[in-house]
Amino acid sequence: MKTFSEKLANSTDSAKSLVCIGLDPDLTKMPINDVFAFNQSIIDSTADLVCAYKPNFAFYEALGIDGLVALERTVNYIKDQSPHVVIIGDCKRGDIGPSSVAYATSMFQVWGFDAVTINAWGGKDTVEAFISDDKYGAFIWCRGSNPGSSDLQDLIIESEGRNKPLYEHLATISTNWGQGNLGLVVGATVPEQLRVVRALCPDSPILIPGIGAQGGDLEASVLYGVNAHGRSAIISSSRGILYASSGTDYPIAAREKTLQLKSEINAILEESDKGWP
């Protein structure tokens, strides 16, 4: 079995794509009323264009046990139909050591995700629980795309004789905890912070949500987000793709939006000589 970083490299290269689709079901926006059937159509129409899918637990949990059963079916469907595609459980979990171990068991062994987003508030033992097996990856929520992100993440701390924002310190210490299978989440709406994080973590995968509906900067996200080889960035769009059409043609509209995003990203990579052969 591959390590997480091998699986990510493989899924990126096979699709020649840094695109991730956030599978965030919203019954008020979905053209049909069945979460699994909706996800299935989106997956069928986009699986050859993406390196990853990222279901956000919040939207499934809001639908109760039925929502979680739909998520379980979705994960199994991706694994059956497109086993090379990375599946990231966007769960932002994190707790003290033994509880983090239980969450990691849930996310990797029970749900079957390849990677998860985590919250590092509990420090090293919170994080270690999720990266102790290199077959699985974790992305620390480092600098968010929401207005409230600055309340804690941008606070200035002193470290090694230098003042720096907290998110920057977190990015730095994350490289002591892990690298190949420990990455970071940085919003596409904050490109300067993304540039700083990539400079501090040259070898870490970076998950970049907020493209599309949230108005993130695509060119900056690609240029600042990728590693020296133009890889290891996962650029995620949710609403902009899922709800591209409110009609029954939504799978076609989603495919067009995904193709467009993939092409735009690859053109930016080409221009900086980091495209695919």
Next chain:
Amino acid sequence: MKTFSEKLANSTDSAKSLVCIGLDPDLTKMPINDVFAFNQSIIDSTADLVCAYKPNFAFYEALGIDGLVALERTVNYIKDQSPHVVIIGDCKRGDIGPSSVAYATSMFQVWGFDAVTINAWGGKDTVEAFISDDKYGAFIWCRGSNPGSSDLQDLIIESEGRNKPLYEHLATISTNWGQGNLGLVVGATVPEQLRVVRALCPDSPILIPGIGAQGGDLEASVLYGVNAHGRSAIISSSRGILYASSGTDYPIAAREKTLQLKSEINAILEESDKGWP
């Protein structure tokens, strides 16, 4: 319908107890193999002695959908049998605004919790989603009981011309976000930090886990944790009560441990003239 702070005051006063039991099922320690039946026995034998139950999602999620169904039945059982007892979903959730709103919908509307633990990494909009309705409460994970807690929570930041640890800053700003239904989580293993947080947040409820198996300091937790009236602290023990006996007498053993904890706490309150009439 009562506000969360009224419900907490009522549950505390009816049981004359600050004790909360953490319902954290661990199949390797449980004398029986059925999570709901285990919880049911614990609840039957302790409901008159506690102000709150606190199931930790990590342990249910580790059991997959079946675990979540057992949790759903547990929450419904408490609401049926002991509707005055507060139920805290220990989920440490938190995400950017719209996702936090979805998590809050899940926890309060779908699961039916009275309160939840949350992670404030995303700042004000993360937190606001959970406290916009005063019928429900939220406890920000402020200073944890695990070794890794110091990695971020104790970093020194400058605020209003003064250097202070990050957890202290978080406690301070939390009082701008909310008070009656916004509380904090501070581990029983760090009594000095608990004293600081209570001084900064005189009117906020404080949830204090880590009594029992984690070795927290009970006397300090009570003296430093309560408000000026000797209330508004929730002192939580999990393993020490649940697994007090590995035999079939576990409900009796759990009751004895709970009674003992309640009595010890109440004796400490009495000595400082804050006991119950």
